[in-house]
Amino acid sequence: MKNVLIIEDDKLISSLVRFRLNKDGYNVTTVDDGIKGMNAIDTTNPDLIITDVMIPFKNGIEIINYSKKVNPNVPIIVLSSLGEEESTVMEAFTLGASDFVPKPFNPNELAIRVQRLINN
Amino acid sequence: MTVFLLLLFFSAFAQEGQDEIDFIPVPIEEVLLKGREVPGVSFVYSVSLPQGVDAYSYALRPSSQTNTWVTDTLQYYTDVKALQDSVYSHYEVSGDIQAFLFDEMISEEGLQSYFDNLVRNELYIIEEDRVEDDTKVGELIILGNKMHFKPFYRLKIQILSDIRMIILISFLAFFVFAAIVLVIVIFIIKTKKRNKDVLVKRFKDLCYEPLSNLLFEKSLEEIQEMTKGDIAAVLPKNLMDNSLFNDVLIQEIISLNKNMKGDFKQKLKLIYRKLDLDKHTIQKLSSKRWDIITTGIVEINEMDVLEAEELVNKFINHDNFYIRSNAVATLLNISGDSNLKVLANQKYPLSKWQQMIYYRIIRYTKDNRNVSLLLESENQSVRVFGIKLIRYLGLVDQLEVLNMRYAESTDPEKIEMLRCFNMFGYVDSLEVVYADLKSDNIPLVTEAITLIQNIGEKISLTILFELSQLTNEFDIKKAAMKAIFHLDPIVFEEYYGHTENDLELRISRHLKDPVLNNV
Numbered sequence: 001m002k003n004v005l006i007i008e009d010d011k012l013i014s015s016l017v018r019f020r021l022n023k024d025g026y027n028v029t030t031v032d033d034g035i036k037g038m039n040a041i042d043t044t045n046p047d048l049i050i051t052d053v054m055i056p057f058k059n060g061i062e063i064i065n066y067s068k069k070v071n072p073n074v075p076i077i078v079l080s081s082l083g084e085e086e087s088t089v090m091e092a093f094t095l096g097a098s099d100f101v102p103k104p105f106n107p108n109e110l111a112i113r114v115q116r117l118i119n120n
Numbered sequence: 121m122t123v124f125l126l127l128l129f130f131s132a133f134a135q136e137g138q139d140e141i142d143f144i145p146v147p148i149e150e151v152l153l154k155g156r157e158v159p160g161v162s163f164v165y166s167v168s169l170p171q172g173v174d175a176y177s178y179a180l181r182p183s184s185q186t187n188t189w190v191t192d193t194l195q196y197y198t199d200v201k202a203l204q205d206s207v208y209s210h211y212e213v214s215g216d217i218q219a220f221l222f223d224e225m226i227s228e229e230g231l232q233s234y235f236d237n238l239v240r241n242e243l244y245i246i247e248e249d250r251v252e253d254d255t256k257v258g259e260l261i262i263l264g265n266k267m268h269f270k271p272f273y274r275l276k277i278q279i280l281s282d283i284r285m286i287i288l289i290s291f292l293a294f295f296v297f298a299a300i301v302l303v304i305v306i307f308i309i310k311t312k313k314r315n316k317d318v319l320v321k322r323f324k325d326l327c328y329e330p331l332s333n334l335l336f337e338k339s340l341e342e343i344q345e346m347t348k349g350d351i352a353a354v355l356p357k358n359l360m361d362n363s364l365f366n367d368v369l370i371q372e373i374i375s376l377n378k379n380m381k382g383d384f385k386q387k388l389k390l391i392y393r394k395l396d397l398d399k400h401t402i403q404k405l406s407s408k409r410w411d412i413i414t415t416g417i418v419e420i421n422e423m424d425v426l427e428a429e430e431l432v433n434k435f436i437n438h439d440n441f442y443i444r445s446n447a448v449a450t451l452l453n454i455s456g457d458s459n460l461k462v463l464a465n466q467k468y469p470l471s472k473w474q475q476m477i478y479y480r481i482i483r484y485t486k487d488n489r490n491v492s493l494l495l496e497s498e499n500q501s502v503r504v505f506g507i508k509l510i511r512y513l514g515l516v517d518q519l520e521v522l523n524m525r526y527a528e529s530t531d532p533e534k535i536e537m538l539r540c541f542n543m544f545g546y547v548d549s550l551e552v553v554y555a556d557l558k559s560d561n562i563p564l565v566t567e568a569i570t571l572i573q574n575i576g577e578k579i580s581l582t583i584l585f586e587l588s589q590l591t592n593e594f595d596i597k598k599a600a601m602k603a604i605f606h607l608d609p610i611v612f613e614e615y616y617g618h619t620e621n622d623l624e625l626r627i628s629r630h631l632k633d634p635v636l637n638n639v
Contacts, residue, residue: 012328012372013379019332106382107336 005046006030007037020107034058053080064095075117148235152197162193163200167215323368330354366400374422410440421450437467452481464493469501507536526552538567566599573603605631
């Protein structure tokens with residue numbers, strides 16, 4: 001069973017995405033801040049990470065940076081609001097983010113992206 | 121005030137203390153002559169006698185000084201006086217009596233002071249005075265010593281009989297009472313808030329799974345067919361009548377509605393309606409609290425509760441800024457009013473924040489944007505906003521209308537109109553704009569010059585030159601010279617190339633400098 005780590009401070013969204021990915025048979029871990037996210041990267045050995053850009057303590061960019069140091073092969077999907085700075089999104093891709101999903105998003109569409117990245 | 125009362129308080133006690141220390145001193149010699157012993161006090165008698173005299177019989181002994189005889193230390197002054205009298209009657213020499221206090225030599229003043237302290241502190245009682253003479257000094261002290269001493273009682277009586285003390289005590293008591301009440305109120309509020317936070321967190325946790333189930337397990341059609349009871353069965357049954365739970369559920373649905381797209385939005389709105397949460401939202405508009413009314417209006421806006429349009433309409437001119445702003449934003453969003461009547465009827469001035477919010481709504485929701493009513497509004501800020509909309513939304517068909525209205529418009533409107541003409545290069549506006557170059561309103565004049573700079577013609581150069589010569593305002597002179605420079609640099613050189621005016625010379629250099637000309 002593949003492990004997916006969701007780092008998102010909005011618990012409702014993370015719960016909803018977890019519910020959707022559980023349906024597809026993934027083992028999903030959710031955390032609500034950057035520090036817990038970094039710890040979870042070390043402890044859960046995820047096959048894919050979904051992270052918001054704006055999260056407490058450490059932002060999404062730092063998460064990507066850390067994840068790429070620990071395991072450069074883990075794909076990362078960045079969730080972000082429409083109002084997010086373009087430069088932030090560009091930086092996320094430069095650091096190695098695999099995909100970018102702007103909010104509002106369709107959870108089914110996100111699940112397809114997760115499946116595609118994990119299968120690749 | 122507090123300092124003043126404290127001063128009164130201490131001055132009252134100082135007065136009371138003064139009353140206590142008043143006493144009449146008794147000469148120690150009077151007491152000693154009565155044969156009384158004063159604790160710690162002793163005497164030595166010394167006398168110089170002729171050479172060869174033997175004074176041992178007087179209990180005297182020779183001292184280290186020649187021909188001087190002294191006694192041992194004696195406790196009773198009367199004994200020393202008797203000895204002195206005897207020596208005097210025999211040798212006609214009186215001698216000296218020296219007092220000692222705890223074997224230390226002491227002067228008469230010192231001895232008296234010591235004795236006064238003893239009496240004052242009731243360490244020495246002159247008993248015989250009470251018996252021998254009622255009028256003697258010290259009687260009151262002795263009588264006082266016989267009475268039971270109740271200082272607290274005396275103090276209490278004094279405090280209660282003094283109006284200043286009563287005021288002071290009342291004042292302090294009020295503060296203590298107010299502080300206690302405040303602490304209790306803070307404690308109650310904090311406890312309520314903490315309990316509410318705990319409940320909200322618990323209710324949120326209870327919402328996640330049912331909402332996820334409904335959104336992912338049920339299709340839109342299935343939800344459409346479900347009754348309120350069917351949906352409520354998924355949710356905690358006993359909480360559906362709980363107002364706080366309904367509030368939390370609405371907030372979670374709105375939060376998801378903002379972050380989800382596709383048919384999830386429709387599903388969420390359907391769930392919201394099926395659970396009669398729209399009624400719960402509409403009820404909030406009847407609240408007396410502005411924050412609850414605002415929350416209700418925002419919920420109506422987010423969940424498109426169209427039937428609440430009339431109710432929200434009542435709040436568009438509410439004296440509370442947040443209620444008013446959200447009511448207008450909601451009506452712009454949910455009503456099909458393309459004439460923006462709700463904005464035109466605004467009585468309060470529109471802030472820049474409001475204008476920004478309304479502009480975003482109009483831009484993204486209104487296909488047919490008609491700003492005519494805004495331009496006719498009695499509210500100047502609404503008319504100015506209407507002109508801004510023409511510029512931001514590119515409503516070029518309204519430029520002619522603006523041109524016709526220009527002469528009768530107020531200065532803030534004219535400034536916006538000039539920006540509009542400038543943005544679209546509306547040449548027909550030049551005729552009406554020239555008249556405003558003589559205005560006292562500097563921003564208006566500079567805006568007019570900026571317009572002329574971009575769409576001006578040959579005659580504009582002459583008008584601008586005259587203006588630059590007549591004006592004393594730096595900003596206007598600079599703007600006019602800049603406009604001439606942009607319109608025709610050759611004419612600019614003719615006008616200002618050989619000017620002797622120092623200010624014009626400096627502006628000219630500034631404009632011609634390739635680095636500084638845009639500063």
